[in-house]
Amino acid sequence: MDPTGFLDLAAPVLGSGLRLAVPLLFACLAGLWSERSGVVDIGLEGKMLAAAFASGAAAAQFHSPWAGLLAGILVSIGFALIHGFASITQRGNQIVSGVAINFLAAGLTVLLGQVWYGQGGRTPQLEASERFLGIDLDLGIGRALGESHGLGRVWSEVIAGHNLLVYLSLAAVPATWWILWRTRFGLRLRAVGDNPHAVDTAGVSVAGLRYRAVIVCGALCGCAGTYLAVAQSAGFVRDMTAGKGFIALAALVFAKWKPFNALGACLLFGLLDAMAIRLQGTPLPGIGTVPVQVFQALPYALTVILLAGFIGRSIPPKASGIPYTKDR
Amino acid sequence: MSVSALPPAIEFIGIDKRFGAVHANRDIDLAIEAGTIHGLVGENGAGKSTLMSILYGFYAADRGEIRLHGRKTTIRSSADAIRQGIGMVHQQFMLVETMSVLENVLLGAEGSPRLAPAEARARAVLRQLADDYELTIDPDALVADLSVGEQQRVEILKTLFRGAEILILDEPTAVLTPAEAAHLFRILRRLAQEGKTILLITHKLKEIMAITDRVSVMRAGEIVAEFETAETSVERLAEAMVGRRVLLEVEKGPSVPGAVLLEVEAVDLRDKRGVSVLDRVSLEVRAGEIVGIAGVAGNGQSELIEAIAGIRRPTSGRITVCGRDVVGLGPDEVREAGLAHIPEDRHRMGLVLDFSAEENMLLGHEDDPAWAHGLLLDRSAIRRAAMTAFDDFDIRPDDPTLRAALFSGGNQQKIVVAREVARTPRVLLVGQPTRGVDIGAIEAIHRRLIALRDQGHAILLVSAELDEIRSLSDRVLAMCQGRITGECRPDVGETEIGLMMAGVAPEGVRA
Amino acid sequence: MSSTSRRELPLVVDYGLIPILNLSVAFLISGLVVLAIGENPLEAVAIMIRGALGYSEGIGFTLYYTTDFVFTGLAVAVAFHAGLFNIGAEGQATLGGLGVALVCLTFDGAPWWLVFPFALAASMAFGAAWAFVPAWAQARRGSHIVITTIMFNYLAATLMVWVLVELMSEPGTMSPESRTFAEATRLPFLRDFLTPWGIDLGQSPLNPMVFVAILAAIFVWVLVWRTRLGFQIRTVGKNPIAAVYAGIDPGHVVIVAMLISGALSGLLAVNEVMGTQHRLLLEFVAGAGFVGIAVALMGRSHPFGVVLASLLFGILYQGGAELAFEKPKISRDMIVVIQALVILFAGALEHMFRPGLVKLLDRPRAVAARGGA
Amino acid sequence: DIQPAVLYDLGGKFDKSFNEAAYAGAEQFKKESGVEYRDFEIQNDAQREQALRNFARKGYSPIVAIGFTQATAVEKVAKEFPNLKFAIVDMVVDLPNVRSIVFKEQEGSWLVGVLAASASQTHKLGFVGGMDIPLIRKFACGYVGGAKSVDPKIEVFQNMTGTTGAAWNDPVKGGELTKSQIDRGADVIYHAAGGTGLGVLQAAADAGKLGIGVDSNQNHLHPGKVLTSMTKRVDVAVYDAFRDAKADKWTSGVTVLGLKENGVGWALDDYNKALITPAMKAAVDKAEKDILSGAVVVHDYMADKTCPY
Numbered sequence A: 001m002d003p004t005g006f007l008d009l010a011a012p013v014l015g016s017g018l019r020l021a022v023p024l025l026f027a028c029l030a031g032l033w034s035e036r037s038g039v040v041d042i043g044l045e046g047k048m049l050a051a052a053f054a055s056g057a058a059a060a061q062f063h064s065p066w067a068g069l070l071a072g073i074l075v076s077i078g079f080a081l082i083h084g085f086a087s088i089t090q091r092g093n094q095i096v097s098g099v100a101i102n103f104l105a106a107g108l109t110v111l112l113g114q115v116w117y118g119q120g121g122r123t124p125q126l127e128a129s130e131r132f133l134g135i136d137l138d139l140g141i142g143r144a145l146g147e148s149h150g151l152g153r154v155w156s157e158v159i160a161g162h163n164l165l166v167y168l169s170l171a172a173v174p175a176t177w178w179i180l181w182r183t184r185f186g187l188r189l190r191a192v193g194d195n196p197h198a199v200d201t202a203g204v205s206v207a208g209l210r211y212r213a214v215i216v217c218g219a220l221c222g223c224a225g226t227y228l229a230v231a232q233s234a235g236f237v238r239d240m241t242a243g244k245g246f247i248a249l250a251a252l253v254f255a256k257w258k259p260f261n262a263l264g265a266c267l268l269f270g271l272l273d274a275m276a277i278r279l280q281g282t283p284l285p286g287i288g289t290v291p292v293q294v295f296q297a298l299p300y301a302l303t304v305i306l307l308a309g310f311i312g313r314s315i316p317p318k319a320s321g322i323p324y325t326k327d328r
Numbered sequence B: 001m002s003v004s005a006l007p008p009a010i011e012f013i014g015i016d017k018r019f020g021a022v023h024a025n026r027d028i029d030l031a032i033e034a035g036t037i038h039g040l041v042g043e044n045g046a047g048k049s050t051l052m053s054i055l056y057g058f059y060a061a062d063r064g065e066i067r068l069h070g071r072k073t074t075i076r077s078s079a080d081a082i083r084q085g086i087g088m089v090h091q092q093f094m095l096v097e098t099m100s101v102l103e104n105v106l107l108g109a110e111g112s113p114r115l116a117p118a119e120a121r122a123r124a125v126l127r128q129l130a131d132d133y134e135l136t137i138d139p140d141a142l143v144a145d146l147s148v149g150e151q152q153r154v155e156i157l158k159t160l161f162r163g164a165e166i167l168i169l170d171e172p173t174a175v176l177t178p179a180e181a182a183h184l185f186r187i188l189r190r191l192a193q194e195g196k197t198i199l200l201i202t203h204k205l206k207e208i209m210a211i212t213d214r215v216s217v218m219r220a221g222e223i224v225a226e227f228e229t230a231e232t233s234v235e236r237l238a239e240a241m242v243g244r245r246v247l248l249e250v251e252k253g254p255s256v257p258g259a260v261l262l263e264v265e266a267v268d269l270r271d272k273r274g275v276s277v278l279d280r281v282s283l284e285v286r287a288g289e290i291v292g293i294a295g296v297a298g299n300g301q302s303e304l305i306e307a308i309a310g311i312r313r314p315t316s317g318r319i320t321v322c323g324r325d326v327v328g329l330g331p332d333e334v335r336e337a338g339l340a341h342i343p344e345d346r347h348r349m350g351l352v353l354d355f356s357a358e359e360n361m362l363l364g365h366e367d368d369p370a371w372a373h374g375l376l377l378d379r380s381a382i383r384r385a386a387m388t389a390f391d392d393f394d395i396r397p398d399d400p401t402l403r404a405a406l407f408s409g410g411n412q413q414k415i416v417v418a419r420e421v422a423r424t425p426r427v428l429l430v431g432q433p434t435r436g437v438d439i440g441a442i443e444a445i446h447r448r449l450i451a452l453r454d455q456g457h458a459i460l461l462v463s464a465e466l467d468e469i470r471s472l473s474d475r476v477l478a479m480c481q482g483r484i485t486g487e488c489r490p491d492v493g494e495t496e497i498g499l500m501m502a503g504v505a506p507e508g509v510r511a
Numbered sequence C: 001m002s003s004t005s006r007r008e009l010p011l012v013v014d015y016g017l018i019p020i021l022n023l024s025v026a027f028l029i030s031g032l033v034v035l036a037i038g039e040n041p042l043e044a045v046a047i048m049i050r051g052a053l054g055y056s057e058g059i060g061f062t063l064y065y066t067t068d069f070v071f072t073g074l075a076v077a078v079a080f081h082a083g084l085f086n087i088g089a090e091g092q093a094t095l096g097g098l099g100v101a102l103v104c105l106t107f108d109g110a111p112w113w114l115v116f117p118f119a120l121a122a123s124m125a126f127g128a129a130w131a132f133v134p135a136w137a138q139a140r141r142g143s144h145i146v147i148t149t150i151m152f153n154y155l156a157a158t159l160m161v162w163v164l165v166e167l168m169s170e171p172g173t174m175s176p177e178s179r180t181f182a183e184a185t186r187l188p189f190l191r192d193f194l195t196p197w198g199i200d201l202g203q204s205p206l207n208p209m210v211f212v213a214i215l216a217a218i219f220v221w222v223l224v225w226r227t228r229l230g231f232q233i234r235t236v237g238k239n240p241i242a243a244v245y246a247g248i249d250p251g252h253v254v255i256v257a258m259l260i261s262g263a264l265s266g267l268l269a270v271n272e273v274m275g276t277q278h279r280l281l282l283e284f285v286a287g288a289g290f291v292g293i294a295v296a297l298m299g300r301s302h303p304f305g306v307v308l309a310s311l312l313f314g315i316l317y318q319g320g321a322e323l324a325f326e327k328p329k330i331s332r333d334m335i336v337v338i339q340a341l342v343i344l345f346a347g348a349l350e351h352m353f354r355p356g357l358v359k360l361l362d363r364p365r366a367v368a369a370r371g372g373a
Numbered sequence D: 001d002i003q004p005a006v007l008y009d010l011g012g013k014f015d016k017s018f019n020e021a022a023y024a025g026a027e028q029f030k031k032e033s034g035v036e037y038r039d040f041e042i043q044n045d046a047q048r049e050q051a052l053r054n055f056a057r058k059g060y061s062p063i064v065a066i067g068f069t070q071a072t073a074v075e076k077v078a079k080e081f082p083n084l085k086f087a088i089v090d091m092v093v094d095l096p097n098v099r100s101i102v103f104k105e106q107e108g109s110w111l112v113g114v115l116a117a118s119a120s121q122t123h124k125l126g127f128v129g130g131m132d133i134p135l136i137r138k139f140a141c142g143y144v145g146g147a148k149s150v151d152p153k154i155e156v157f158q159n160m161t162g163t164t165g166a167a168w169n170d171p172v173k174g175g176e177l178t179k180s181q182i183d184r185g186a187d188v189i190y191h192a193a194g195g196t197g198l199g200v201l202q203a204a205a206d207a208g209k210l211g212i213g214v215d216s217n218q219n220h221l222h223p224g225k226v227l228t229s230m231t232k233r234v235d236v237a238v239y240d241a242f243r244d245a246k247a248d249k250w251t252s253g254v255t256v257l258g259l260k261e262n263g264v265g266w267a268l269d270d271y272n273k274a275l276i277t278p279a280m281k282a283a284v285d286k287a288e289k290d291i292l293s294g295a296v297v298v299h300d301y302m303a304d305k306t307c308p309y
């Protein structure tokens, strides 16, 4: 088929893939920060959910998406600190703590939502002015490329016109890389995830580093949650994270704990999802129409195959998951 | 040397430390003159590491004070210690293996928030240090890829980079080859001459005699003796440590070699990256003899042992144990063929530290019918066996139900040895049998190996300790870059063996 | 999982006092939340306890939930001993359900004691099969078990919808669920046995699987601590290098351990499908797979601990249901919060009171140990 | 006086769908009659029976169970308590003391299909379902039928959200599904996906297209952007059950609520009247008349698990 035609077909899918990738990307980077410092976090889901609720509520309360973002981030950091206290200060089991965080968020969001708004945990529906909507980045380029087909369409649907958080998530990737691999803080943080004893004997506080990492993790989850409730949709709905936290975790392993790989992994997941959506109900050449479930299963099945086929072993930071004690 | 008028660099005054009810350090008084090298010896668990850890701010003393250059100081954390100019090279290295030498040196002493400038500065300093102390090492090398000796150099560089005036080394030579050790000592002397104060913990009394100015002996948490090195002897130190006379020289009769039990023929081995680590290695070990392999660590000895034990599969060549070709067999099958293996790293391979001692006795033998009780394991049988082993090897504490991690290195090593010799294997592979082990334990282990030889077992010994090689072996092979570079009788001089280890075989040494 | 050198305490303290302290804190905080929404916390706790343990029917329900959690908890625990984190219990149990349903529908009408063994076998076989691919991928292809098991949970759910909608649900019915099994084929309820003996379990769905659960716990204990396989599993989990040295093939052990783990998860399905619902439903596992993770870790991966932790969660579920029923103000979400707090304080923060207690009473044994060295 | 009770399905009281409608009905009854009622949200399948029995033991009656998954439990418990009144929505339980209320969703869907087809400029419509289960296919089938009756060549894209409970609470996914349908040209999108539907209506509104609500009247969510809502009066069903019990007019047996009984329909109010042109109004009124007169028989997917349209 002719290139423009193909682009017309691909552009929407790519755009949708990107939109679906954003929350995964935020969460995945969050996990990266936490686990690079040696704190395993399966509570990403819960933090996202809590943030989604907080941002939804705050945005409605103060009629500003920014208030939402702020609240989302703060609340998520709060949850992150609980996890930090349990796994860093108390040397508790990090997975149990993560599970607890997930339960806590699932219950508390709906509970408070019910008490405050009496809509079964839903936060009030947000006006356009209270949300992060697509910002017009056309800059004439879209027009120059020819409005609504071919490259023009790619520009307007894949590159331009997304909401602020989308670009923020993309910016977070190089930022994460730069901080972790180009600064003192990053050096120490990666070190503490690999051999905390080395950091300790070098006279740097292990706990201090890990707490800071956990806080960044919280902030990023906050962005993820806000994106869900205040950008993608117009308010919080119970359990609206729908397992994205776990997919993000998968992406993190997939990405071998590296920022740019994380970008790739999340885009891949997003794209697979978008394709699954697009392909639903369309007959396959040769086979004819296949059950919806085939396409719904596609992203998960492909992930497994890719992992077993191409990715090979991915080794987590050596000290991740292990509480730090001075003696062997 | 003349005792200077100025106050000692370090003074421990009544230092006392308990772990739970373990009295690790009892009211320690110790003064160390600036610019001297001070030795600290004692059995496993005597309290040496603890005392040093206190000086380095890693543990807090329960009582007592520390003075540096006469000034009373409180050292609450490693950070404090570093600020006070104290540097420590720990028993197990404190390095981030996935990072470069440069990053490891910088860690915690970066200076600027951005790395780039800090790295530039560090490179310059490293170059300087390299020139001053022949501490040459590629700053961009990944630590994981370095030999143990090099890794230790990194540790020393770390302390110097932080401008340490007082240097603590905990068993620095436990993992070094003679050459590397010699190199290390040259560096230490240089540092001492420049007025730096050095505290050296080691189990090797010869080293104490060689480079320290003074030496203190610890036993059960106390300082039981202190000598001017010049005025003491290995024997007196040993006696002070253990509290009884110790036989340092293993006395052994001549060997009566029998049939060939282990035969290695033209074995090649490439690692994952395809680099050749064993190059047409051939050797044989007969019943009733100990063959020692001398060589600088990382020249294929470990790989050779693992290839024979069935842990690595040779790319080509034949290996026969008791006449059975074992190439391609798994470790368990090789064991059945009559081989036992004391691995060189007990913590990494020889033990499961979280298992009880008796469960460690099972490792590799879990499907031995002796332990079987129908489908189940026969706990009482295992317990009985463990008990006998514990008495037999005098392993302390005398409680096989304790986690292996709670035993000192010496006793941990005895557990491994006990397990491996229990089934009187025909062929025994022994790697670094006495690394990090106190002389009491060394004596016991050596005796046992000789006894096995005399009972007609074939023993292949790999050790970084030339002394150990020479005192135990009946024949010595030298290895270099994966090749056997020479063979000689154990009584030839260190220099010849050294040459062979370097890959140049001077004529005449071939026996 | 926990720090290597924790100074040991008397078992009474470690497994008695500390958990009780933790639980009290959890309930204290829950109490505050209850207070916040305007109910009397003490009354709430009373209702929970009474609802869960106060009368025989409640106990029946409590034990019924416990049964589920024991299976998934043991499943996660076994994997843990091999150093594997099996998040896939949910999916494995789901597939187990498929197996049970297939057996029961094929032999529909046959007496239950005849079908039972096949149902057990099928549930375990299907559960194990669903665990096999992730295990194989981990062992032989090095792909991370956490991801693959997560993915297999989704795949299981998807498969179920298709099977139930396309194959099992009969025309005319709205619901994507299988035909209900014949009376004779269902597992009998214990209440039917016990009423003659004067024990009235009311209408609780407690069925013989509770005994199977206990057997499973004993089996796991024997397996892990009394058999060679168990020894090999633990060795691989604690020190894979030592395992290789010992001649154990870690890959092989990983696969076997995961198969056992999957089979245990599968057993949950017999309790639910053949024992309680008597038909195959969508999402009948209802999160028990994830509760299993908490249960396994809180039980320190020890079968006995797992059983206790499962009991705790059984109480929370049943007591919680009663509480939510009694107190309209207290929604099911409130119950989730309470569960979360329990997991947090009794699980993640389990060491909070340790240091204090250690100071109080120290253990001579460990001391003698090191002193002697 | 009576002690009515409602038992919601797993989706919960506030699922923006039939459970919520039931809640609304109960509340209305409470407001009008001043009679208190009890309700309960189950957490897992085992609690269905348990909760029903709890109500029954405490003598609650009538007890209304929402959702087809309750059938087995209702059957059991209703047998145990023959002198209490039970009602179940969306499923038939054949017992003397049980009132079964089922709806002809296909008829309501047909009507909104007609409206959608007449409102569409692109001759492409969208449908977003929560999960690929018979009930949802029933909605879809009627919708397609109605649309095709207006414009035989019209294309209807269908998407299902997911395969787990999350599928009913995933507005983000719902939004993406909708966007994708819009990208393919759809300009009117109908949802039957509970909470997920919020995302569907949102996405349609954001893109300046039209959405169609379901179950309760959702026109107000995005004034001028929701073409209409297919109302399924579960609220009425619950209300009637309570009222009949109170007034001793209780009747057991099967009640089928279709167009004729005002059990299903389409919502017209201030929020959307600007969207409904006279022509559209005429078209839908005609369709309504045909169905009532039997001239048009809307196929029920459940009958044979196929959709002829």
Ligand SMILES: Nc1ncnc2c1ncn2[C@@H]1O[C@H](COP(=O)(O)OP(=O)(O)OP(=O)(O)O)[C@@H](O)[C@H]1O
Pocket: A327, A328, B019, B020, B022, B023, B024, B042, B043, B044, B045, B046, B047, B048, B049, B050, B051, B408, B409, B410, B436, C005, C369, C370, C371, C373
């Ligand atoms: N982290 C710890 N926790 C509890 N007890 C400890 C700890 N570290 C050391 N001990 C106790 O203190 C005593 C001294 O230990 P230390 O490591 O100082 O001995 P050492 O002289 O360094 O032995 P080695 O020569 O084997 O290194 C040991 O017997 C041990 O019982």
Ligand SMILES: Nc1ncnc2c1ncn2[C@@H]1O[C@H](COP(=O)(O)OP(=O)(O)OP(=O)(O)O)[C@@H](O)[C@H]1O
Pocket: A327, A328, B044, B045, B049, B091, B405, B406, B407, B408, B409, B410, B435, B436, B437, C004, C005, C370, C373
């Ligand atoms: N984490 C710990 N908890 C309790 N006691 C410990 C701990 N670590 C070490 N010890 C004690 O410290 C003493 C010395 O232990 P250490 O590991 O230093 O022996 P080692 O000979 O140095 O072993 P290696 O040199 O092989 O590391 C032993 O008696 C041991 O019981």
Ligand SMILES: [Mg+2]
Pocket: B048, B049, B050, B091, B170
């Ligand atoms: Mg030591």
Ligand SMILES: [Mg+2]
Pocket: B044, B091, B171, B409, B436
């Ligand atoms: Mg030592």
